[in-house]
Amino acid sequence: MAELPESEPRMYRFGKVACGILTHVLCVVFTVLITVLAKPGTSLFSWHPFLMTLAFSLFMTEAVLLFSPHCSPIRKLSHKTKGRFHWILQCLCASCATLGLAVIFYNKHLNGKPHFASWHGLVGLGTLCVVGVQSLAALPLLYHSLAKGWSLAKLKRYHAASGLVTYLLGSVSLLLGICSVWFTGAVGGYTWYLAALCPALSTLVIMSQVSNTYMAKKRLVS
Template identity: 70%
Template sequence: MVHNKESESEPAVYRYTRTASAVLTHLVCIVFTVCIALLSRPGSSLFSWHPVFMTLPYSSSPPTAPSSKDFHTRLKGRAHWILQCLCVSCLVLGLAAISYNKHLNGKPHFTSWHGLLGLLTVCVVGLQSMGAVPLIYHSLAKGWSLAKLKRYHATSGLVTYLLCSVSLLLGLCSAWFTASVGEYTWYLSALCPALSALVIMNQVTSAYMAKKRLQY
């Protein structure tokens, strides 16, 4: 049975609320990154580059709910892919900074949950970025519809974003951060990745569920 798209379209208040929450999430992530940068004072030590490079990708390109009314979709997709490549570069630099710092100080590598999950997250982000290639060059994915590829890419992107959020939360539990901030500041900082992850999860799932309903 084919339903009228007009009746299935969501109310304008939902769209405005989603847009407002997306803007707020961007602002929260930017403020969070600036605070981490001020706290770590990049350049003061080799370790100082690790929190900066690791939080910069998180704030620069949080995913937002897709919209069929957006124009220049292909251009925006390529810009998103370029930003993802820059994010991977930052993550690799952050990983290199902490690894070399541990090497210089004779400390073991990847012995904490933050270190193990952080390494996994960097690898997953790299794979997620490579997954955009079939979307840009659809001819490489024969037998797969563009809609299905976008749905899988959005789902994997959501999982990747959640991994980044958990990794950041574990980083906030590190001895360096807990010793640098007070108790109330710590809870406020922990709310930033937690709330942004919830907003992104709601936006992505709601958008693709709505799009799927329109197809029937």
């Protein structure tokens, strides 16, 4: 797998590296923006956007980028080690998202507001459930003895495909969140569009990374 990028044109590799670095920057910038706007700790609600953004924008994105052949911060480590770090980041993602859901659920309870009454709430709940299932389903990749009769290659393909769906759900949840009354009331004009570009562009890069990785594997097999 490490040899594949070397056969690519130099400009193509440069573009991939630039896109990867941009994605690292975008997920951090978006997380910082939401943190500044939410001011976590100033109210119970303030923890919800902070924790959800930390989960789906920062931890989930970085967990996938660990496997990037172009911009992984631990590119020189073994695939097994990357898998361990990936699982840790995904656990942090699931933990933050669970806390974020608990916060907004309790906040709505205190204020007598209906639960999951918007697309943002429904998609967010569904995304958290999928993240939990995805994390548990990844255990056979760490401990292959749990999945007797399944090849490791097939498990990785299924995990990558379902992981991409999970990431798309997380990005949709973030985009719906910035359409909320809270966010649109806090920012306006070009700031909103720039904020929307962060998860949108990150999603395109992640989709490209996952699809190119497994298309390359298919070419090698053939």
